[in-house]
Amino acid sequence: MVGLGYVGVPLAQLAVARGLEVTGLDTSERIVTSLNSGASHIDDLSDDDIAEMVSGGFRASTDPAVVAAADTVVICVPTPLDPAGGPDLSMVRSAARSIGPHLTSGSLVVLESTTYPGTTDEVLRPILEELSGLSVGADLALAFSPERVDPGNSEFGIGNTPKVVGGTTPDCARRAEAFYAQLTTEVVVARGTREAEMSKLLENTYRQVNIALVNEMVRFSHELDIDFWDVIRLARTKPFGFQAFYPGPGVGGHCIPIDPNYLSHRVAEQLGYPFRFVELAQEINSGMPRYVAQRIQSLLNDRALPVNGSSVLLLGVTYKPDIADQRESPAIPLAQVLLGMGARVSYADPHVSDWLVEGAVRAEDPVAAAADADITVLLQQHRAFDIEALTGAARCLFDLRGVAAGPRVERL
Numbered sequence: 001m002v003g004l005g006y007v008g009v010p011l012a013q014l015a016v017a018r019g020l021e022v023t024g025l026d027t028s029e030r031i032v033t034s035l036n037s038g039a040s041h042i043d044d045l046s047d048d049d050i051a052e053m054v055s056g057g058f059r060a061s062t063d064p065a066v067v068a069a070a071d072t073v074v075i076c077v078p079t080p081l082d083p084a085g086g087p088d089l090s091m092v093r094s095a096a097r098s099i100g101p102h103l104t105s106g107s108l109v110v111l112e113s114t115t116y117p118g119t120t121d122e123v124l125r126p127i128l129e130e131l132s133g134l135s136v137g138a139d140l141a142l143a144f145s146p147e148r149v150d151p152g153n154s155e156f157g158i159g160n161t162p163k164v165v166g167g168t169t170p171d172c173a174r175r176a177e178a179f180y181a182q183l184t185t186e187v188v189v190a191r192g193t194r195e196a197e198m199s200k201l202l203e204n205t206y207r208q209v210n211i212a213l214v215n216e217m218v219r220f221s222h223e224l225d226i227d228f229w230d231v232i233r234l235a236r237t238k239p240f241g242f243q244a245f246y247p248g249p250g251v252g253g254h255c256i257p258i259d260p261n262y263l264s265h266r267v268a269e270q271l272g273y274p275f276r277f278v279e280l281a282q283e284i285n286s287g288m289p290r291y292v293a294q295r296i297q298s299l300l301n302d303r304a305l306p307v308n309g310s311s312v313l314l315l316g317v318t319y320k321p322d323i324a325d326q327r328e329s330p331a332i333p334l335a336q337v338l339l340g341m342g343a344r345v346s347y348a349d350p351h352v353s354d355w356l357v358e359g360a361v362r363a364e365d366p367v368a369a370a371a372d373a374d375i376t377v378l379l380q381q382h383r384a385f386d387i388e389a390l391t392g393a394a395r396c397l398f399d400l401r402g403v404a405a406g407p408r409v410e411r412l
Contacts, residue, residue, distance in 0.1 A: 100131025146200030166196030250330025252319025308342030316380025
């Protein structure tokens, strides 16, 4: 497993549990040392889980030479955006350059990192063939299989989520299918690598666009004095043709704010025109933190309080409930806007002891902090939060998740 993050480690754990001999490769000495000592650095696995992996034979290393002993190499490295907002495949290229010289004839290489259609064949393949001296399709099998890891999801994991695979040749696809059949309950074979790459982007673009839809609708519903949360409750009673999405302060995590941009960039680069749905959805979702700040300003103004100097408590600053992951969390730009307006910002989150926002102060007791704050904002509904107690304590509770009710509660 190349890349020992939130995708690579759970996949390695499952492979060990299925009786495979697994080695992990990462550039971080800290992560490698931590894993070999039985300590976890991701939300979904405990220290006991990692210790069980190690006792089952798992070892992590920073030495790419370990690849030479592997029948299958799975690349699970991050694919963020570059400073200009385009795809950053530097870690994919770096991983390819690391493993290429150590590949042996008959090896299977699978890319799981989310990326634009064509990456496996146009970016990864040339590097592997040049550095290994092996030919894909003849000496080397190459495939793409999009990761479908949902951190914090206790119902669906790698083992019971269908696995999509696409090979550069039909034989490559068969090799990948056989590998993942050892791990998952269902393997779905794509026509090729591009179809498999595109499928992941469709999944996340679907979510981004629908979240943008409800985020825009909740804004004008507020202006029209319509309870949009009740609208969703009513619409979701339809047993066909509707799936409920919910508004919020924006979108976070690695997937939704980033992956659709890979597709829009590819469309613009290859075809010369914009992917307008993605660009509009991105504009709406990225504008939500500022909209939330404006609503906070309005709620304070109703009580004759200026934002400048008022105390604002943010509850839940991770990008989704019950995890510690802060990647692309909309709480970050929201806090920055509020601080820029002169607010005194504090936060309470049972999963975050050290937040990324300079100037925000950590509150140990969320209920006590809510009683002291001029306004409390529920950004993320962690199970550890006592919503009833928070509602009773807060002077004003701005609920962005539609779960609180009371005379001092205002919903998004």
